[in-house]
Amino acid sequence: MRPILMKGHERPLTFLKYNREGDLLFSCAKDHTPTVWFADNGERLGTYRGHNGAVWSCDVSRDSMRLITGSADQTAKLWNVQNGSQLFTFSFDSPARSVDFSVGDKLAVITTDPFMEVLSAIHVKRIARDPADQSGESVLILRGHQGRINRAVWGPLNKTIISAGEDSIIRVWDSETGKLLKESDKESGHKKTITSLTMAADGSHFVTGSQDKSAKLWDSRTLTLLKTYVTERPVNAVAMSPLLDHVVLGGGQDASSVTMTDHRAGKFEAKFYDKILQEEIGGVKGHFGPINALAFNPDGKSFSSGGEDGYVRLHHFDPDYFNIKI
Amino acid sequence: MVQGANGAVEKPSKMRWGELEEDEAEDLDFLLPPPRVIGPDENGIKKVIEYKFNDEGNKVKITTVTRVRKLAKARLSKKAVERRSWPKFGDAVHEDVGSRLTMVSTEEIVLERPRAHGSKPEESTAAGDPLAQVGKKGAVLMVCRTCGKKGDHWTSKCPYKDLAPQSEAFVDKPSGPEPTASKSNAYVPPSMRGGAVERAGTEMRRRNDENSVRVTNLSEDTREPDLLELFRTFGPVSRVYVAVDQRTGLSRGFGFVNFVNKEDAERAISKLNGYGYDNLILRVEWATPRTN
Numbered sequence: 001m002r003p004i005l006m007k008g009h010e011r012p013l014t015f016l017k018y019n020r021e022g023d024l025l026f027s028c029a030k031d032h033t034p035t036v037w038f039a040d041n042g043e044r045l046g047t048y049r050g051h052n053g054a055v056w057s058c059d060v061s062r063d064s065m066r067l068i069t070g071s072a073d074q075t076a077k078l079w080n081v082q083n084g085s086q087l088f089t090f091s092f093d094s095p096a097r098s099v100d101f102s103v104g105d106k107l108a109v110i111t112t113d114p115f116m117e118v119l120s121a122i123h124v125k126r127i128a129r130d131p132a133d134q135s136g137e138s139v140l141i142l143r144g145h146q147g148r149i150n151r152a153v154w155g156p157l158n159k160t161i162i163s164a165g166e167d168s169i170i171r172v173w174d175s176e177t178g179k180l181l182k183e184s185d186k187e188s189g190h191k192k193t194i195t196s197l198t199m200a201a202d203g204s205h206f207v208t209g210s211q212d213k214s215a216k217l218w219d220s221r222t223l224t225l226l227k228t229y230v231t232e233r234p235v236n237a238v239a240m241s242p243l244l245d246h247v248v249l250g251g252g253q254d255a256s257s258v259t260m261t262d263h264r265a266g267k268f269e270a271k272f273y274d275k276i277l278q279e280e281i282g283g284v285k286g287h288f289g290p291i292n293a294l295a296f297n298p299d300g301k302s303f304s305s306g307g308e309d310g311y312v313r314l315h316h317f318d319p320d321y322f323n324i325k326i
Numbered sequence: 327m328v329q330g331a332n333g334a335v336e337k338p339s340k341m342r343w344g345e346l347e348e349d350e351a352e353d354l355d356f357l358l359p360p361p362r363v364i365g366p367d368e369n370g371i372k373k374v375i376e377y378k379f380n381d382e383g384n385k386v387k388i389t390t391v392t393r394v395r396k397l398a399k400a401r402l403s404k405k406a407v408e409r410r411s412w413p414k415f416g417d418a419v420h421e422d423v424g425s426r427l428t429m430v431s432t433e434e435i436v437l438e439r440p441r442a443h444g445s446k447p448e449e450s451t452a453a454g455d456p457l458a459q460v461g462k463k464g465a466v467l468m469v470c471r472t473c474g475k476k477g478d479h480w481t482s483k484c485p486y487k488d489l490a491p492q493s494e495a496f497v498d499k500p501s502g503p504e505p506t507a508s509k510s511n512a513y514v515p516p517s518m519r520g521g522a523v524e525r526a527g528t529e530m531r532r533r534n535d536e537n538s539v540r541v542t543n544l545s546e547d548t549r550e551p552d553l554l555e556l557f558r559t560f561g562p563v564s565r566v567y568v569a570v571d572q573r574t575g576l577s578r579g580f581g582f583v584n585f586v587n588k589e590d591a592e593r594a595i596s597k598l599n600g601y602g603y604d605n606l607i608l609r610v611e612w613a614t615p616r617t618n
Contacts, residue, residue, distance in 0.1 A: 023406035042428040047416030084415040282437040
């Protein structure tokens with residue numbers, strides 16, 4: 001395949017998200033300006049100007065009208081996707097990191113980092129239909145994570161919130177009462193910071209990626225560990241194909257090779273694994289730096305990766321990708 | 327005007343050259359054969375053959391060969407089609423069509439299937455020559471430290487295990503081995519501490535590095551696989567390296583190729599120096615100034 005290279009960001013990429021229909025790709029980076037691209041040919045549509053800090057993540061509503069972004073400037077902003085105008089700003093005491101719209105886009109979960117005396121927390125905000133009615137009040141604030149929360153998403157049917165972060169424990173919270181329902185098992189769980197979490201399209205299972213060079217597949221309801229995928233590099237980003245049973249992991253430099261870095265360009269790869277057999281299917285090389293973001297198009301026929309090098313690489317699969325057999 | 331046999335008046339079919347003026351040369355286009363388009367074949371190759379008059383008035387045939395590639399077809403929903411016609415906003419407002427933000431990669435990237443370590447690729451190796459495996463992915467160069475022979479056996483299986491290392495080993499070293507007793511207070515680096523065995527091994531590697539060829543004036547998207555393909559016809563290659571600028575990802579224009587055999591390196595230098603490769607003329611020479 002011939003990947004399409006998009007160099008719209010001057011700084012490393014942090015997050016990538018496709019809209020529901022798969023025709024728009026939103027990219028967030030440390031350069032304060034989330035960008036939206038057309039997902040078929042990589043043409044840039046526009047940028048959202050307004051943040052004063054690195055943008056850590058974003059989410060788009062199902063109708064592709066609203067975009068929410070979380071940034072290190074201690075705010076999360078709501079944007080009009082079409083023209084880039086700001087609709088609302090949620091302010092916090094510490095950098096905002098992970099954002100996620102609920103099913104139905106009526107609520108959003110925003111996590112904040114620990115900062116000075118403030119501990120990390122998960123905020124649930126109501127999203128009003130009319131931006132004029134929007135209020136900044138939190139419906140619910142969940143505390144209990146030690147260390148930074150890297151990703152928090154809604155569980156199936158919005159009944160739960162699933163969060164994971166630096167303390168390598170995955171927590172499942174009740175979204176109505178705020179009670180902590182489950183924690184992942186320490187023995188079988190990750191041993192180091194969980195950097196990324198991605199939910200399956202139907203919400204029944206999710207994959208977490210961690211600096212301990214592995215990714216794990218969990219059941220969303222029972223938090224049972226189902227599968228583990230082992231790599232040689234710390235995992236920064238995970239993605240699941242909505243079409244085939246593939247899991248993609250993107251990662252960083254092996255810590256031990258930092259001083260003897262292999263300067264051969266384009267060596268960082270996104271690794272494909274069979275979701276059920278846990279075996280490596282292959283890798284897609286090309287990035288000049290660690291891969292920080294991965295996203296699959298909802299139609300499963302293309303995916304994009306964002307790296308430390310500031311590039312977004314959009315790959316449309318060749319027909320033989322769909323015939324891969326182990 | 328010529329009158330045809332049936333009495334109708336016909337226009338002259340050929341202009342009298344004396345009546346033509348210089349700047350009406352374009353009107354002669356009808357004298358040229360019509361352009362032909364040989365439509366995209368199964369590889370997507372399309373040929374367009376046109377005929378023109380060049381500045382000297384000579385008939386010139388111009389053949390343009392293009393490769394027609396089909397980009398992925400996106401089936402867009404109605405809403406998506408609407409979104410396609412949204413005006414650009416933010417930083418994209420002043421974007422011109424020529425902006426190089428979005429580019430299709432010139433490299434063909436494949437989903438590389440993992441190969442079991444050490445398994446041989448399907449390419450045929452030179453008959454019986456274990457050295458031919460060198461330079462191919464996954465193969466290993468067997469080096470015996472004792473006798474310095476490549477490719478035959480490992481050190482522990484060396485038939486000449488008991489014999490002293492070859493005397494050539496000392497030729498390149500600037501100073502002979504110094505027993506620690508003579509200068510007991512001075513720091514003696516490990517390589518000179520008296521382990522002759524390892525020296526033979528490094529001699530082996532150094533000998534290989536004497537077969538190092540420097541290639542300069544490489545085009546900016548040349549990479550290791552390209553050099554490997556180019557140089558392997560001269561013999562087994564043990565290592566290829568292309569210097570790449572980390573920031574831009576472009577080749578810095580030079581690289582090194584290590585041959586297993588010196589004669590192959592010599593032939594490569596004589597054949598490829600001055601060779602045109604990807605729009606630049608290569609310069610191929612020994613990596614170190616000395617040749618013998």
